[in-house]
Amino acid sequence: MRARMRTAALKLVRHQSYLGAGTVEFIYDCDRDDFYFLEMNTRIQVEHAVTEMVTGVDLVQYQIEAAAGEFVSVKQDDVSLTGHALECRIYAERPEKKFMPSPGTLATLEFPEQSEVLRIDTGVVQGDTITPYYDPMIAKIITSGIDRDAAIARMRKALSETRIDGLGNNIAFLLEVLSDPDFQNMDITTNYIDKLQK
Numbered sequence: 001m002r003a004r005m006r007t008a009a010l011k012l013v014r015h016q017s018y019l020g021a022g023t024v025e026f027i028y029d030c031d032r033d034d035f036y037f038l039e040m041n042t043r044i045q046v047e048h049a050v051t052e053m054v055t056g057v058d059l060v061q062y063q064i065e066a067a068a069g070e071f072v073s074v075k076q077d078d079v080s081l082t083g084h085a086l087e088c089r090i091y092a093e094r095p096e097k098k099f100m101p102s103p104g105t106l107a108t109l110e111f112p113e114q115s116e117v118l119r120i121d122t123g124v125v126q127g128d129t130i131t132p133y134y135d136p137m138i139a140k141i142i143t144s145g146i147d148r149d150a151a152i153a154r155m156r157k158a159l160s161e162t163r164i165d166g167l168g169n170n171i172a173f174l175l176e177v178l179s180d181p182d183f184q185n186m187d188i189t190t191n192y193i194d195k196l197q198k
């Protein structure tokens with residue numbers, strides 16, 4: 001299935017003579033064991049770090065090179081996947097109030113130490129203010145492991161070691177999701193969050 005999706009995505013970008021970062025998205029129909037084209041995002045996406053963790057490819061560097069006309073083509077067969085990666089977005093929001101933004105000052109902002117299997121992407125530091133005027137994302141935490149279970153275990157540990165005071169955040173909600181048997185068994189649908197919060 002992955003090979004078929006890759007072939008379809010490459011056919012699309014070749015047809016469009018597209019050069020640059022992009023994500024071709026599909027919807028998978030488990031009843032028919034088939035997939036359908038959804039959309040293509042012609043940009044670096046917020047989840048790009050997940051791809052970077054499992055491929056070792058620096059997508060941002062490739063995009064900069066492409067924009068400068070200096071990109072050296074990389075063959076798809078030269079890109080290999082190793083293990084599994086997972087990303088959690090840490091937001092200044094209140095999941096218990098329908099994910100309402102929770103602006104405020106980051107009185108405490110502490111993350112675990114980064115490593116080859118733990119990456120923290122953030123643009124704020126302790127003392128900064130998350131305002132109601134922009135996206136309330138505080139950070140992205142990305143973990144990898146030999147398989148999905150290992151990546152989830154690492155993420156649970158990383159979230160448990162993250163400290164944020166001064167505003168509401170979604171860390172407890174993310175830990176609830178990661179501990180949920182339905183999530184762990186990949187028994188999730190588009191109404192998963194509504195079901196979880198009942």
